[in-house]
Amino acid sequence: MKTLTHLERLEAESIHILREVVAEAEKPVMLYSVGKDSAVMLHLARKAFYPSPPPFPLLHVDTTWKFQEMYKLRDRMAKESGMELLVYRNPEAEEKGINPFDHGPLHTDMWKTEGLKQALDKWGFDAAFGGARRDEEKSRAKERIFSFRTSSHGWDPKNQRPELWNLYNARKNKGEGIRVFPISNWTELDVWQYIHLNDVPIVPLYFAAKRPTVERDGMLVMVDDDRFPLEKGEVPVERSIRFRTLGCYPLTGAVESEAKTLPEIIQETLLTTTSERQGRAIDKDAGGAGMEKKKQEGYF
Amino acid sequence: MSRDVTTSQEPKYVVEDLIAEDIDAYLDVHQHKTMLRFITCGSVDDGKSTLIGRLLYDSKMIFEDQLAALEDDSKRVGTQGQEIDFALLVDGLAAEREQGITIDVAYRFFATEKRKFIVADTPGHEQYTRNMVTGASTADLAVILIDARKGVLTQTKRHSYLAHLIGIRNIVLAVNKMDLVDYDQATFEHIVADYRAFAKEIGIVDFVPMPISGFKGDNITAHSRNTPWYDGPTLIDHLETVEVNSAIDQSKPLRMPVQWVNRPNLDFRGFSGLIATGTVAPGDKIRVLPSGKTSAVSRISTMDGDQELAVAGQSVTICFEDEIDCSRGDVIAAADAPPEVSDQFESTIVWMNDEALHVGRSYWLKLASQMVSVTVLEPKYKIDVNTLDHLAAKTLELNEIGVAEISTDKQIVFERYEDDRPLGGFILIDKMTNATVGAGMLHFSLRRAQNVHWQALDIGRKHHAGLKNQKPAVLWFTGLSGSGKSTIANLVEKKLHRMNRHTFLLDGDNVRHGLNKDLGFTEADRIENIRRVGEVAKLMADAGLIVVTAFISPFRAEREMVRSMLPDGEFVEVFIDTPLEVAEERDVKGLYKKARSGELKNFTGIDSPYEAPETPEIRIDTTSMSAEEAATIIVETLLDGN
Numbered sequence: 058m059k060t061l062t063h064l065e066r067l068e069a070e071s072i073h074i075l076r077e078v079v080a081e082a083e084k085p086v087m088l089y090s091v092g093k094d095s096a097v098m099l100h101l102a103r104k105a106f107y108p109s110p111p112p113f114p115l116l117h118v119d120t121t122w123k124f125q126e127m128y129k130l131r132d133r134m135a136k137e138s139g140m141e142l143l144v145y146r147n148p149e150a151e152e153k154g155i156n157p158f159d160h161g162p163l164h165t166d167m168w169k170t171e172g173l174k175q176a177l178d179k180w181g182f183d184a185a186f187g188g189a190r191r192d193e194e195k196s197r198a199k200e201r202i203f204s205f206r207t208s209s210h211g212w213d214p215k216n217q218r219p220e221l222w223n224l225y226n227a228r229k230n231k232g233e234g235i236r237v238f239p240i241s242n243w244t245e246l247d248v249w250q251y252i253h254l255n256d257v258p259i260v261p262l263y264f265a266a267k268r269p270t271v272e273r274d275g276m277l278v279m280v281d282d283d284r285f286p287l288e289k290g291e292v293p294v295e296r297s298i299r300f301r302t303l304g305c306y307p308l309t310g311a312v313e314s315e316a317k318t319l320p321e322i323i324q325e326t327l328l329t330t331t332s333e334r335q336g337r338a339i340d341k342d343a344g345g346a347g348m349e350k351k352k353q354e355g356y357f
Numbered sequence: 358m359s360r361d362v363t364t365s366q367e368p369k370y371v372v373e374d375l376i377a378e379d380i381d382a383y384l385d386v387h388q389h390k391t392m393l394r395f396i397t398c399g400s401v402d403d404g405k406s407t408l409i410g411r412l413l414y415d416s417k418m419i420f421e422d423q424l425a426a427l428e429d430d431s432k433r434v435g436t437q438g439q440e441i442d443f444a445l446l447v448d449g450l451a452a453e454r455e456q457g458i459t460i461d462v463a464y465r466f467f468a469t470e471k472r473k474f475i476v477a478d479t480p481g482h483e484q485y486t487r488n489m490v491t492g493a494s495t496a497d498l499a500v501i502l503i504d505a506r507k508g509v510l511t512q513t514k515r516h517s518y519l520a521h522l523i524g525i526r527n528i529v530l531a532v533n534k535m536d537l538v539d540y541d542q543a544t545f546e547h548i549v550a551d552y553r554a555f556a557k558e559i560g561i562v563d564f565v566p567m568p569i570s571g572f573k574g575d576n577i578t579a580h581s582r583n584t585p586w587y588d589g590p591t592l593i594d595h596l597e598t599v600e601v602n603s604a605i606d607q608s609k610p611l612r613m614p615v616q617w618v619n620r621p622n623l624d625f626r627g628f629s630g631l632i633a634t635g636t637v638a639p640g641d642k643i644r645v646l647p648s649g650k651t652s653a654v655s656r657i658s659t660m661d662g663d664q665e666l667a668v669a670g671q672s673v674t675i676c677f678e679d680e681i682d683c684s685r686g687d688v689i690a691a692a693d694a695p696p697e698v699s700d701q702f703e704s705t706i707v708w709m710n711d712e713a714l715h716v717g718r719s720y721w722l723k724l725a726s727q728m729v730s731v732t733v734l735e736p737k738y739k740i741d742v743n744t745l746d747h748l749a750a751k752t753l754e755l756n757e758i759g760v761a762e763i764s765t766d767k768q769i770v771f772e773r774y775e776d777d778r779p780l781g782g783f784i785l786i787d788k789m790t791n792a793t794v795g796a797g798m799l800h801f802s803l804r805r806a807q808n809v810h811w812q813a814l815d816i817g818r819k820h821h822a823g824l825k826n827q828k829p830a831v832l833w834f835t836g837l838s839g840s841g842k843s844t845i846a847n848l849v850e851k852k853l854h855r856m857n858r859h860t861f862l863l864d865g866d867n868v869r870h871g872l873n874k875d876l877g878f879t880e881a882d883r884i885e886n887i888r889r890v891g892e893v894a895k896l897m898a899d900a901g902l903i904v905v906t907a908f909i910s911p912f913r914a915e916r917e918m919v920r921s922m923l924p925d926g927e928f929v930e931v932f933i934d935t936p937l938e939v940a941e942e943r944d945v946k947g948l949y950k951k952a953r954s955g956e957l958k959n960f961t962g963i964d965s966p967y968e969a970p971e972t973p974e975i976r977i978d979t980t981s982m983s984a985e986e987a988a989t990i991i992v993e994t995l996l997d998g999n
Contacts, residue, residue, distance in 0.1 A: 058604050059636075059668045063392035063473035072672035073631045076616040080685055080726070105629070105672070107660040109621040191464050198463045218793040219487055219709050221494040222782045223631065224723055228791040242475055244466045250387065324380040 064251055071098075071239040072105040073223055074202060075186070078237050079112055081227035082184035085237075086143070088173070089115040089134075091127040092303045093259050094188030096134075097248050098240055100257045102186075103138055110139035116185070118176055119146045120168035122157060122305035124281050130260050137258075145176035157307040158286055164305070174210045177234060184227065184235045192244045202241045208232035249326060253319040262300045263322065265314040269293035276310035301326070386470055393601060396477040396492045396525075398516040399502030404533045408502065408571030409465055409478055412593075415578050416467040462492040471597040486742065486756040487709040489519050490796060494782065496520075497601045498527035500592075505538045505568070509551045515742045517552075518559050522705065522758070522798075524778060527599055528556075528564035531592065536570040540583040559745065565595055606669040610694035611635030611643065612772070612780055614725030615687045619674050627658055627674040628683055630726070633779035635691060636668045637675060642692035645683045646770040651692050652677040686727045688770040688780070696772050696780060699802035700765045701914075703884060706733065708753035710787070710794035716752060720794065721786035722765060725779055730766040733785075734914065735966070737761060737884075738959055749964040753795070762803060762914055774798035803888075803918050821901035825859045829898040830995060831923060834907040835916060835970065836933030837962050838948055839940035841979050841987075845933060846907040848988035853903060856992075861897055863890055863906040878959075884915060891919035898927055903995075911961045913968040931991060932973035937962050939980060 061069070078085050087102060089095050102111040115135055135142035147155075150167040157164040177185060191198045201217050203225045218226055229235060240248070252259060262279075269280045271293050278285075280293040285307065287293070298311035299322070316325045375383045397405045465476040477492030479485075493499065499520040503513055520528065530552055538544045549566040556564060567576055568584050569592060575581035578593045590598075612633040619627040637643075641654045655678045657664040667673045675689070683689070690696055708714055714733060722731035736759035739750035753759045774781030785795035822829050832849065834842040843864070850862045869876070873889055876882040887910055894904045910916050920928040940962070941949040952960035959965040970976075975994050977987045 058607055059666065060391060061603060061668070061670050062388060063390045063468075064388070066392045066670060069631060069670055069672040073616070076629055076672070077726075080617050104660045106617075106619065107674070108625055108627075108658065109619055192466045198465060219491045219784075219796065220793075221491050221784055221796045222778060223495070224725075224782065224784045226723065226784060226786050226791070226793045228721070228786055230791055242464065242466070244468070244473075246387075246468070247473070250384065253384070254388065320380045320384060323384060324376055327376045327383075 064247060064254065067240075067243055067247060068101065068104070068251070070223070070242065071101045074225065074237065074239040075102050075105040075111075077225050078184050078186070078227060078235075079106070081225075082235070084180070084182050085113040085184040085186065086116045086177075086180070086182040087111070087113055087140075087186040088188070089117050089131065089142075090188065090303075091117070091123070091131045091134075091260060092188065093248055093252060093263060094190065094240060094243075096257050096259050097243070097251055098186060098188040099134060099138060100251075100255060101239060113186075114141035114143050116143045116145065116176060116180075116182070118169060118172045119144050120164070120172070120305050121146060121151070122164075122168075122307060124260070124262055124279070124303060124306045124309075126260050126262055127303060130258065134258065143176070143180065145172060145179070147172035147175055156284075157305055164308075168305075177210070182234070183229065184237055186237050186239060188240055189238045190243050190245070190248070191241050197241075200238070200241075202238050203227060204236045204238065205229065206234045206236060208234075210234065245326060246323065249319065249323045253323065260303060262303060264318070265297050265299040265316045265321075267295045268298050268311070270296045270298060270311060273307075277313065278309070279306055279311055281306040387468075390468065390471060390473050391601070392473045392475065393498065393596060393599070394475045394477070394496050395498040395500060395596065396479050396489075396496040396520070397500045397502060398479050398489060398493075398520065399533070400504070400507075400510055400512040403502040403504045404571045405478060405502055408500075408531070408533065408569075408577075409476055411571045411574060411577060412474075412476070413465060413467050415574065416469060462488045469593060469597055474596065486515075486519065486707065486758070489516065490523055490707050490709075493520055493523040493525060494778075494796070496523075496525055498529065498596070498599060499525045500529045500531050501564075502531050502533050503548060503552070505532050505534045505544055505548065508548050509555060511743045513552070514555055514559075514745070517556065517561060518740075518742055518745060521559055521561055524774065524798075526563075528561055529592070529595060530564050530566040532566065532568050533571055535568045535575055535584065536573045540568070540575070540581075542584075542586045545584075545587075565589065567592060567595070603668075603670060606634050607636055609634035609669075609777070610691035611637050611641070611689070612691075612696060612777065613637070613673075613675070613689040614727070614770075614779065615683060615685055615689060616726050618684055625658075625676070626680070627676045628689060629672070629674045630689070631672045631779075632667060632669050633725070634669050634777055636666060637673070638666045639663075643677070644690050644692040644695045645681060646688045646690055646695055647698045647768055648682060648687070649695070650681040650683075652679040652681050654678075688725065690770075696770050696777075697802055698768045698770050700768045701803040701918075702763050702765075702771070703760065703800045703803060704763050704783075704797045705758065705760050705800065706736075706753060706763075706785070706795050706797040707758050708755055708795050710792060711755050712787075712794070713755070714753040714795065719766075719788060721788060722763070722769075722783050723786065724769060724771065724781075724783040724799075727769050729769055731763050731785070734762040734764070737912075738965070747959055749959065749966075763797070771799050771802070773800060775800075803884075803914065818899040818901065821899065823901075825901045827858055827901065827903065828927075829901050829903060830927050830929055831894045831898055831904045831906065831919070832929050832931055832991065832995065833894075833910070833916065833919065834905070834931045834933055835910045835973075837935060837937060837940045837967055838909055838960075839943045839945055840933040840935035841984060842907040842909075842933045844984050845977065845987045845991070846905045848984055849991050850905050852988055852992045853905075853995075856996075858903055859901065860903045860905060863894060863897075863904060865908050868893075884912075887915045888918065891915075891922055894919065895922045898923060909961050909967070911965065911967045913970070916970070929975065929995060930970050930973040931975045931977065932970045933977050933979060933987075934969070935979045 117131055147167055155164055155167045189197055201220045206212060270277050296313055297315055299314045300311055303309060314325060316322045399405045463478045467474050477496060479489040479492035501516055532545050532548050545568045567589055568587050569576045575583055576591045578591060580591055613630045615628045615630050617629045619629050637654055639654050639656055643654060644651045655676045657667050658674045716735045717732055719730045719732055722729050736750040736753060738747040739757050739759035741748055750759050772780040781799045783797050784793050787794045834846050836842050850860050853860045873886050876886050894906055897904045951957040952963040961967050975991055
């Protein structure tokens, strides 16, 4: 008798999900955001189909405002995994120069929400893997692993398909799509432990280092390139910081930290008293129901 | 009584010291954690969400900012006055937050030193049977919550029944809100005794009762000082130590449904899937179902190198020594203990769609990685989840549960759900809308086992019949209760006996005294009754006898099943056609009267259908002839055919 650990069971479940989608969908794609959850999801995909490369491309919906180190890891991982990398930037957002400083919520809306819809339509993907976890946020706790989207990419929380055992119904009507969340049942701690045990490559920004920062609305923001509009006379301060979550650099809050190794990160995560998504501005819109509303509109 | 949120009981499973002092040691502990999935079920206001909120809170799964939001929400929309309303932590979607109810299945996570837990929070509303079944389908354990002030309610029974139906064998009876009954032992024991009586009725042989308060934290993580009379485990103790099914699953023969064939190049051909039961190692002899082809495992391939052993619950890719056909939908099994293959089953179905089941319509059925077309026959009955009564049903509506025969267009590899969830559980998909409209559990195949190899015998059925100088046959009498089956069958046997024919009359009552004395009168048992009688009749026909049987046998499917067991021409269906009014007027045993008054349920002709034969070999109209005349006609027809 061999007793499976919780990580072994989670891994087996995720791999099972990845394979079901590949077997049943016509044109799957993996949304790759280069964060730690994406990193684990990609690693699981490589395991699921080994020795074949995962039989679908990686799609990065770019906002042009990601951290430089994210772009670097993205290109490296695509190469290592032998997968095709598709990068999509919403041409309208590009043309209008949409940015987080001048356009507020419109930035996420156009680059991410709209950009994603456009990319899925452009290539005709009918199933898209995403790295969302149910422990991240309350509305996600109730979302299925296979989450259906109407042809206009909307999500109807009251009209989800029942999901029993490990039987997933991937059938859909023309024009409809599925978002699939293979790591739905992982917690933040599970993700970190898995990265630790499997040496999964992650963006160095998760580890503490001295980085140039400024304070914005109570958030520590890293000055990642010279597009950052410093206020008159403002000088970025070198602080030992790291990130618990990664997105567009001007929207992602850093935490001051000395955690330079994975065990130290896990230690800090466990002892910390601030939840993960708090570093992101997105959940705060529209009161407590921010994410749910975003999802109904088509946000991942 | 005022409820005070402060609790003196410190959560004991938070090992912050170890985290701070020796993270590596801590990580080592946590790498060896196991996982338990459980569901909480209870009626509205039994305190489910509060209990889960408490578990998250006590295991420090609530962060400071969430706690701040919680305090804020509690004041705004909470139901606990100025106190923290733990339920708000877990009630997710906007609509239900406003209504103050949980409307869907939500999954929550927390961990202790020993285990990671996934909690399915399922609603207590009647219209949401669907969600409870969904949540329970992946659970190893169910926590049934009871409000100590209210005791065992109809809903409690419903939840217990559903948990049991879906195969959960670990039941915790959490008598909650003990603080509101002054931690009274008698109250607790009274509820437990009530529950025990009910549990026995539905086949729950064992459960663990505990007096708790989710709100105050009694007996959640530490033994409460308020219940000195209770010496059982705390909730967390129990959840941490209860045996999960992995040992049992691994001890069964290998079953692995193939999800995907991995063929990166000509040198590698692997079969990927999640092992449902058993273990596999290189060298093991395997059989691929349904083809039955055999080979041996050459390697178990993973990105971290080849493995020496893989067990139930792991996702693997295995290679064979021989190039045999194997593709998605096939099942790789232990060569010497393969599963059955069939296309007709009895199943329990839970209907999950607003549009009712269409009997006879073709749906998709997905079982493991097999996808086939299926039709569902008219349900034999549906189950009233409140009273557990069996009721007649023409269809199944949303949230109804029924037992029905299903028939697939192709043979599928399966196991009884009771023995193997992954190979016995299925979903039904509407072919037009693609919605998941139902879920089901297979109980048994209505056909003979396909994989039992016949032992060749030197003395065959021809020899047996030859010695008796007769052609064997099964005279299968069918008709309503009181139609005259037994009377006529008896006369027929007498006539044949007088003509020196070797006969045997299989009588319903006599069979139930011996061979079928373990069977009751549920629909499942009635089907099994007929199946066994069919098998016995077949053996007797093999032995050269002319067999006469007299059973109501109301369903065409079972009669056809028996017909298919016998060589062509040996099954003689004798329809004793007596109109219902006539049979009811006779009412020899007084059964119709009882059925009309509701005392007897599922009585054929009254609230359970009788499917008359469409083309019986012999039809006897008892309103136009005597029993004696009928017997003569039957004997003549039989012997004419010979």
